[in-house]
Amino acid sequence: MRVVTPEQAAALVRDGDTVLIGGSGSGHAVPERLIEAVETRFLATGAPRSITSIHPVGLGDRGQRGASRFAHEGLLKRIVCGTIVDAPPIAAMAADNKIEAYTLPQGAISQLIREIAAGRPGLITHVGLHTFVDPRQAGGRQSERATEDLVELIELKGHEWLFFKPFPIDVAFIRGTTADEDGNISMEHEAIFGEMLSMAQATRRCGGLVIAQVKRLTRRGSLPAKTVKVPGMLVDAVVVVPDQAQTYQTFYDPAFAGELKIPLDSFPNLPLDERKIVARRCAMELEAGAICNVGSGICTGIGLVAAEEGLLDHITLTNEQGIIGGAPASGLDAGAGRNYAAMIDQPYQFDFYDGGGLDIAFLSAVEVDPRGSVNISRFAGRVVGIGGFVNISQNAKKMVFGGTLTAGGLKVGAGDGKLTILSEGKHRKFVPQLEQTSYNGQYAKERGQTTVFVTERAVFRTSDEGLELIEVAPGIDLERDVLGQMGFRPMISPNLKTMNERIFRSGRMGVGDHFATATPNVHPRLKALAGAQSASTS
Template identity: 60%
Template sequence: MRQITATQAAALLQDGDTLLIGGSGGGHAVPDALLAAVGERFRRTGEPRGITAVHPVGLGDGKTRGAGHLAQRGLLKRVASGTFVNSPGIARLALDEEIEAYTMPQGAMSQLMREMAAGRPGLLTKIGLHTFVDPRLGGARQSARATEDLIELVRFRGEDYLFYKPYQVNVAFLRGSAADEDGNISMEHEAVTLEMLSMAQATRRMGGIVVAQVRRIVPSGSLHPKMVKVPGILVDAVVVDADQWQTYETQDSPAYSGHLRVALEDVPRLPPGPRRVVARRGALELFEGAICNLGSGISTGIANVAAEEGILRRICLTNEQGNIGGAPASGNEAGAAMSPDAQVDQPYQFDFYDGGGLDLAFLSFAEFDAEGNVNVSRFGGRIVGPGGFINISQGAGSVVFGGTLTAGGAPKAVERVEQVTFSGPYARTRGQRVLYVTERAVFQLGEAGPELTEIAPGADIEADVIAAMGFRPRISPALRRMDTELFAEGPMGLAAKLQGRPPRAALKRFAMAQAAE
């Protein structure tokens, strides 16, 4: 194993190289010291130029760290990522047409790393069909300069699929907790493990260079083999950053890494307001044993409501980065989870999602339209990207989109969304149950688009709901008032309500097993 400095690692990149970067969101396993060294080298020397950066998850602190270190004119030629939300500098370069910008489903990119490692031609999947990722609707492009087709629409066995093409990787920057003297990398203090192994395997297969950033070096043979996430045979060099934090905000949380179990009931209570109302109405969809995903934004409040109601241990909350159980973190630390029951690699989590493993998905919306389409990826002059949204929303049995009906007085229910991140018509053909929950009304996807099914107590249909929308929805003949307890101060007795609801997912699996015998 060769130990080098971050400056030496940055010098490995040549003009036009493709750099594969591990990590997630607000600092989870992000090799920040390596990225910072690349940014510093470019400021000092003007090199390297025209590199392609590939990372399945958005990287950054929402300011200048993570992928933000690379957000310099001339350094980047192309960026392919799940989202730019963590790195506004990258989004600005895309908006200014300074780079070729693509945002793709996080799960598809994660699984593609595994395909590349195996030498397969690419990833064939239905994930992304009928969204802006579909070549018929844009091919994941977020800038006019992005002219190459990175995704193809193919016909296979009489059905439409998307084919995600592989990348030729020159250098991979990964991160772990420790490296032994043979280069074996552990990740025992990280909140996520992601696809670090697949990235290393893919890069090695292509003859590229794998560099791992770690906090410390330990003697050979001191790492338990089950702790080793990336074996030393795949690692070319190690960079030690003794000041490496677990995230950009937390130096070390044993609850994130699984070294400490904390009381899940300690999750803070949501303050009164629209966010609390939306989260509480979404939580009414829960049932005993439900396996769920919580998206970012307003939908993370489901965990707070479940804790307040004392039902957090009676459901299973997951996140796409690989945490199963516990209480998913929110804000800048989304991707971690407090006291998870299990942590699996991200590609396998998305296998579970894509295969229909989720009973419920709670996701936020930036806008939804008259056809039931939802947009979270590009709106209001911002490029965000889909992250795991497309995998999650297409794979879940039921989807609950949450958000306020207006933002700054402007409607979020519009005639036509700016970018389709979720297709209402496609969901309808697949029999998904889809709700759009706001603080003053609830809609359900019907044959003609979102149908108004519930309205807040005291609210007027025309003045308070339809006047705040950009289209006129169909009004259900069974329209009712939203439960008054959603707007009350104390708990709404959700624990007792769950007792009367059968664990539908478990019963379904049991029935399928019985039928197979």
């Protein structure tokens, strides 16, 4: 292992290389200094050219950091990632057809890296069927230049599957906290683990270079062996960045690192606006003992509502980055978490999700059609991507989509048990037709999935006939404020209800007061054992 400067590391990237980059979203374990060094070199010398950038999650602060640093004509040929929205300049290049752009399920890319590490032929999965990832639709393409088929439809044992093809890796940029003199990497200050180990293994399998950005160096043998996340035998070079920040927004939060847990009353309380209203109504779908996913966007507020309502000890919230328990962070820190019980590698979290381990999932919806299908990946001329959305939404037992009924300038008033629309949004989100299908409502119905759509003023569910309105907020005019703001007319339940007025009042709702006395989920064999023990003592 050699210690090199960021500039020396960037010089190792050649024209046409495929660069695999670790980290997630808004700076979580992102090797930012290495990405920056590549940009600086290109602007100064014109090299490297025509690289392919691959990262499972979106990388960027929605400004100029992260993947945005590659948004220079000539530098980037192709990008393959989960989301592009975190890097607006890259999204613009994709929309303008200046690069080959693909957005594939975050979990599929994450797991595919592990398959490459093992030398297996690729990833076979059901995730992505009947969505824009399916080659019968778009195959994950987000630009006309993207002509290569990265995903194939295959049949195995009478069932349809998607086959995600492997890719070569020339250079991997990964990140940790501490490196010793042998190149062993620990991640004690990081907010996520991601798939750093799998990336290093896959790159070594491909004969590529593994370059790790870290915060500090330590003497050989001084790292406790159990804290080593990437062994030195997989690391070729280390770059030391002493001022390495934990995320783009937060320099360091010990709770993100798992060093401490904060009191529940230390979590911030959301203001009583449309975002909190949606989060509160979503929280009413929670059940004691439920294992849940909380996605990015408006649904991250569910963790804060759960903390405010005292629910965190009675449910298990997770996110796709590998956080289990506690409350996933919101805003630009989304992807991190506080008070979690465990942090695992991202591919294993997706194994659990893909296998149906989630009882309830909460995700945002940008567009919804009459059949209950959802688009989040491309709309209004914007290329966004899919992240872990497909892995989560296709496999949870119950799917709850959250979002406002309209967008663009929406403002509401609440506090007295009623909702008032102060300023209506300019854009309708319930539309007759989707630009891309990120979630197929009909396919979900065929698989017996329960689907609910929560907005600040109305709640819908899917039925055999399509979308059905089941609740309306108190104070709202049904025709003017709900049906008149939709691009189609849904069915209206004969048992149409009013949303609980507690959602629209200040203070705690008390939504989970019964959770402490609820019967926890117990495996049937343990129930039988308890019954046998009870019988033997009576």
